Amino acid sequence: MSGKEFWMRTFKLSAGAALAMVLVTLGTAHAGVENVGTTGGNFLSLGSGARTLSMGGATLGLGDDVGGAGWNAAALGWVNQSQATLSHAGLQNNSMQEWGAYGGRVGTSKTRWAVTGIYQGDGSFEGRDASGISTGNFSVSSMALGATVAQQFGDMVTLGAGTKMVTEKLGPVSGRGFTCDGGVMIRRGVFGFGIAAQNLFGTMNYGSASFRFPTNYGAGLAYTNAATGLRVAIDANVPYAYHPDVRAGLEWTYKGMAAFRTGYRKELGSPGDPLTGPTFGLGAGYNNMWMDYGYLLSSDGSGEHRLGLRFNFNGHSGPDRDPFDQTETPKESKRVGDPSFIGPPASKPKQH
Structure with missing residues (x-):
């Protein structure tokens, strides 16, 4: 297969995948709305990480670090070094979210692992009985601890799975449960696809009361150009208990030292939904530390700030320059001194 045929075939497959994502999402534009209020542990559906959220939350076909594994467990399969990630968010109604993850590669194998933790504090509320008389204040908080494992198969496919223990405190009432995540990612050339x-x-x-978790199914398509530092991602999500949505994000990295991001999230079948709106973000890295900032602007005019830190323990912690392995390979040349030749110089012939 020639290079032109390869790119045309890749483009057609990617365009077909993107079209299928949009059609499925549009076809289920009102699915899940009737289930609002029937789930528990809803804080899990907010998402975390300044980098991903500043790109509109589009990452299912792009993620390549420990943070991305929180969205698609298969993203962990591309991590080649130990990483630690921390994230803080000031949410609406004086709520806050703290998230952290640590993971890496198992020796030189193609297996990766990570442990995660998330805490959300929603403050205190005044309780009232049926007559409107105050019954005192009560606090609301939620927490989840998880573990994820991912396996890389060849150079193009990763599979990941994880489990989480979830707890919630709603005043005098406490809840507990276990749930799972799973995903697959495929990369070929400059394109990536994830489910x-x-x-x-x-x-x-x-x-004695039980509620299912806020399940979400999603698919994403990504494009990465290592030479220019440009990354583009588009996702479609179909949650069990909310409106389906489409998300798109763009990131441009300058020499692996600074990143500029923007994105947009659109809730389908819900005009004026507060989750609909643009996102913006910046990032900067030095040595083994990378800092991220994201701002999420809601359609109602309010906004959320997101902060993140990432540490690599075996190298530079900025966005990977070449997540799709777009490295140059040696070229054959019949001429000594050919400037297009890549590789060690040829040895001089011996004089007889």
Whole structure:
């Protein structure tokens, strides 16, 4: 297969995948809305990480670090060094979210692992009885601890799976449950494709009452040009208990030292939805540390700030310059001194 045929075939497959994502999402534009209020552990559906959220939350076919594994477990399969990630968010209604992850590669194998933790504090509220009389204040908080494993198959495919223990405290009522994540990613050339399921199976149990988790199914397509530092991603998501959405994001990295990001999220079938809106972000790295900032602007005019830190323990911690292995390979040349030749110089012939 010639180079032109390869790119044409890759383009057609990618265009077909993107079209299928959009059609499926549009066809289910009102699916899941009737299930609003029937799930537990809903804080899990907010997402975390300044880098991903500043790109509109589009990452299912792009993620290549420990942070990306929180969206698609298969993203962990591309991590080649130990990483630690921390994220902080000031949410609406004086709520806050703290998220962290640590993971890496198992020796020189193609297996990766990670442990994660997320905490969300929603402050305190005043309780009232049926007569409107105050019953005192009560606090609301949520937490999840998880573990993820991913395996790389060849140079193009990764599979990942994870489990989470989830707890919630709603004043005097406490809930607990277990749920799972799973995903697959495929990369070929400059294109990537991912499918993920979040909060799959399991129930949150509050005493004698049980509620299923806010399951979400999504697919994403990504494009990466290592030479220019440009990355583009588009995702489509179909949640169990909310409107389907389409997300798009763009990132441009300058010499692996600075990153500029923007994105957009659109909730389908819900005009004026507060989750619809643009996103913006910046990033900067030095040695083994990378800092990220994201701002999410809602359609109602409010906004959220996201901060993130990432540490690599075996190299530069900025966005990988070449996530799709677009490295140059030696070229054959019949002429000594050919400037297009890449590789060590040829040895001089011996004089007889």
